Amino acid sequence: MSRLEDMFRFSSCSRDYLSVNVPSCICYLADFFQLIPGLRELRLSGFAKCSDCVKTILKCFPKLEELWIRGTCLKLRSDYELISQMKSLTKLSINVGGSNCLGPLTNLTELRSLYVESIFSYISPIEIIEIIKKCKKLQFLFCYYINHGEQPHDSIANIFKSIRSTRDPNRQTPLQLHTYLDPPLCEENRQLIDEAYFEYRRLP
Numbered sequence: 001m002s003r004l005e006d007m008f009r010f011s012s013c014s015r016d017y018l019s020v021n022v023p024s025c026i027c028y029l030a031d032f033f034q035l036i037p038g039l040r041e042l043r044l045s046g047f048a049k050c051s052d053c054v055k056t057i058l059k060c061f062p063k064l065e066e067l068w069i070r071g072t073c074l075k076l077r078s079d080y081e082l083i084s085q086m087k088s089l090t091k092l093s094i095n096v097g098g099s100n101c102l103g104p105l106t107n108l109t110e111l112r113s114l115y116v117e118s119i120f121s122y123i124s125p126i127e128i129i130e131i132i133k134k135c136k137k138l139q140f141l142f143c144y145y146i147n148h149g150e151q152p153h154d155s156i157a158n159i160f161k162s163i164r165s166t167r168d169p170n171r172q173t174p175l176q177l178h179t180y181l182d183p184p185l186c187e188e189n190r191q192l193i194d195e196a197y198f199e200y201r202r203l204p
């Protein structure tokens with residue numbers, strides 16, 4: 001396989017999907033990106049992020065529906081504010097590198113699937129609750145991992161109660177909530193699970 005094929009991988013069926021694996025900043029690819037403005041899905045991995053990385057994505061792909069940013073952490077709230085302007089996004093997968101950054105994602109009203117990961121426990125339950133409240137079309141949420149603080153069972157209970165109070169099973173499918181490194185559910189929280197509203201899966 002040539003280096004070019006290693007770097008750029010399109011779907012076999014159409015040119016609406018692109019996977020990019022580059023060892024440096026993606027901004028130097030902006031001219032190439034602008035040749036495919038109708039791209040629907042972009043997967044980025046293995047790159048060093050600069051301050052204009054997300055801005056480049058927003059500028060080049062106005063119709064993007066699925067965005068995967070792997071191999072680097074988004075640390076600045078401004079990155080999330082730029083992502084929140086990608087109104088057509090239905091699927092988003094990111095590594096969270098800073099605290100109190102996820103708030104802007106509540107503006108992604110078309111979002112169906114969200115994967116957020118942080119090994120430094122930057123994901124707060126308050127932010128997760130707000131995303132669930134505001135993103136009415138959300139069907140799948142994966143969190144690795146939520147910083148529940150010193151009262152994890154109370155924090156988990158607040159998330160469960162929020163889902164039940166804000167989602168309408170007559171209009172919304174049950175939310176698939178997957179979490180990693182949450183403590184085992186206590187009996188009180190287990191009783192809060194109502195599969196008409198959400199299904200919960202804890203990954204050890």
